[in-house]
Amino acid sequence: MASSSSSPPGRTYNDAIDALNTLQTPHSVIAARRAANVRPDAHSLTEMRSYLSRIGYSPSDLDRLHIIHVAGTKGKGSTCAFVDSILARHTHPRPLRVGLFTSPHLIAVRERIRISSRPISEELFARYFFQVWDRLGDDGTKPIYARYLTLMSWHVFLAEGVDVAVYETGIGGEYDATNVVERPAVAGISTLGIDHVYVLGKTVEEIAWHKGGIMKAGRPAFSVEQGAAAEEVLRRRAEEKGVELRVLGVDRRLEGVGVRPDAVFQKRNATLAVALAETALAELVPGFRLENEGPFPKEFVEGLEQVVWRGRCEVKEEDEVTWYVDGAHTVDSLKMASRWFTGECAERAGPKVLIFNQQGRSEAIDFLDGLCNTVKKADPAGRGFRHVIFCTNVTYAETGYKRDFVNHQYDPKDIEKMTAQHAFAEKWAKLDPDANIMVIHSIEEAITTARGLSKDVEPGQKVQALITGSLHLVGGALGILEKADAL
Ligand SMILES: Nc1ncnc2c1ncn2[C@@H]1O[C@H](COP(=O)(O)OP(=O)(O)OP(=O)(O)O)[C@@H](O)[C@H]1O
Ligand SMILES: [Mg+2]
Numbered sequence: 001m002a003s004s005s006s007s008p009p010g011r012t013y014n015d016a017i018d019a020l021n022t023l024q025t026p027h028s029v030i031a032a033r034r035a036a037n038v039r040p041d042a043h044s045l046t047e048m049r050s051y052l053s054r055i056g057y058s059p060s061d062l063d064r065l066h067i068i069h070v071a072g073t074k075g076k077g078s079t080c081a082f083v084d085s086i087l088a089r090h091t092h093p094r095p096l097r098v099g100l101f102t103s104p105h106l107i108a109v110r111e112r113i114r115i116s117s118r119p120i121s122e123e124l125f126a127r128y129f130f131q132v133w134d135r136l137g138d139d140g141t142k143p144i145y146a147r148y149l150t151l152m153s154w155h156v157f158l159a160e161g162v163d164v165a166v167y168e169t170g171i172g173g174e175y176d177a178t179n180v181v182e183r184p185a186v187a188g189i190s191t192l193g194i195d196h197v198y199v200l201g202k203t204v205e206e207i208a209w210h211k212g213g214i215m216k217a218g219r220p221a222f223s224v225e226q227g228a229a230a231e232e233v234l235r236r237r238a239e240e241k242g243v244e245l246r247v248l249g250v251d252r253r254l255e256g257v258g259v260r261p262d263a264v265f266q267k268r269n270a271t272l273a274v275a276l277a278e279t280a281l282a283e284l285v286p287g288f289r290l291e292n293e294g295p296f297p298k299e300f301v302e303g304l305e306q307v308v309w310r311g312r313c314e315v316k317e318e319d320e321v322t323w324y325v326d327g328a329h330t331v332d333s334l335k336m337a338s339r340w341f342t343g344e345c346a347e348r349a350g351p352k353v354l355i356f357n358q359q360g361r362s363e364a365i366d367f368l369d370g371l372c373n374t375v376k377k378a379d380p381a382g383r384g385f386r387h388v389i390f391c392t393n394v395t396y397a398e399t400g401y402k403r404d405f406v407n408h409q410y411d412p413k414d415i416e417k418m419t420a421q422h423a424f425a426e427k428w429a430k431l432d433p434d435a436n437i438m439v440i441h442s443i444e445e446a447i448t449t450a451r452g453l454s455k456d457v458e459p460g461q462k463v464q465a466l467i468t469g470s471l472h473l474v475g476g477a478l479g480i481l482e483k484a485d486a487l
């Protein structure tokens, strides 16, 4: 990637990403913490507040950002993108400057901090990154990766004078770095399920407790419909905190709005986004109110229909391959993704191919059953994927990781030996003995292999290839498919 010419030497975007990568928690430390059952607690927030003060702000400064705070197991990013897209289209009496903070990134780190829906430039990223770096001083303690970016996002949005900022939590809610905000404009909880069990606990009740931690006394909060157990926990948390929590069924005004993909989960995300955008606008714009019945105003319809949220349910046509790209990486979201894939494939003929990876989560082996069975069930002859490729998240065959994807959190020995990928292959052979299973080192080689399969395809057909299991995999794949930075 070209680095910006106007940053001083040693302070370019690439230098910032290299410095940021030194803040990743190494694999050995993560493993030791898990072994000792160390989990985040209130101390994490005390530390975040102290970092915030070291860069020159107090928590009450964050009130100026009118934060829209979103937690949930799935649909956080999509919901935030909808909210951003709606608010960015607001014009009356003046346009709003909208900040958006999301994680993880797909193609480049700077995607995580957006203003007016665009990732901040490399130059701006480098400048703010090193301002935070300098303000924190040289005494050796710097926040870890995700916390650093959260801290930096507050600085960027305050310095750039955004009117409203949409925040996706990193992990959980109660002790998440973003939860330093005391007076959000509104909090929203998207679909809850099981993920990050080492940090948040094994049951949906424990997970709901964490996510419910973003609701703040006296501030409005919304949730999509949840399973009974999760909803019960959220309601109890709301009551304890003196929050009026509203649980939303799918908004009827969405009928006739072209939300993509046309699936219930996405309508839930859109429903939540509408409520969050409406609540924030009511606070920011005197006299703003949506009609309870009747159609949405133009900014809402266009915001929902024209949102760009890459790496989720994307279809890309090449001459010999149709690529289906989705970054799902939990049991539930992978079921959604495979249903979406089979729905799309119903209209196109050709052998089905899977490219899958999920690095560093031992539970990922359980992701495969749903994926395999959904595809078999949807086929009239009961056939599943013809070819199944398991690869690592290493981007390129020759040069390894793109800088923005360097990850010290995995055991390098596992990547070298492709331990996870061989385990996936073994499991898949049991699930579907008819499949041709391959284990391949890099994303680039996996894509080349899938393209090569087109030589055996019957005339009029194309390889139908699903890439899923990891946002890192999907981001790397999009970069390769588009031969450029797909930002
Ligand atoms: N409400 C939902 N319920 C279940 N699955 C969903 C939902 N929304 C999105 N998904 C699936 O999850 C994938 C990731 O969506 P999104 O980026 O919105 O989630 P997220 O909560 O930000 O996840 P993470 O940050 O953990 O990657 C999507 O590609 C889609 O397949
Ligand atoms: Mg997650």
Ligand SMILES: [Mg+2]
Binding pocket: 076, 077, 102, 103, 104, 168
């Ligand atoms: Mg996300």
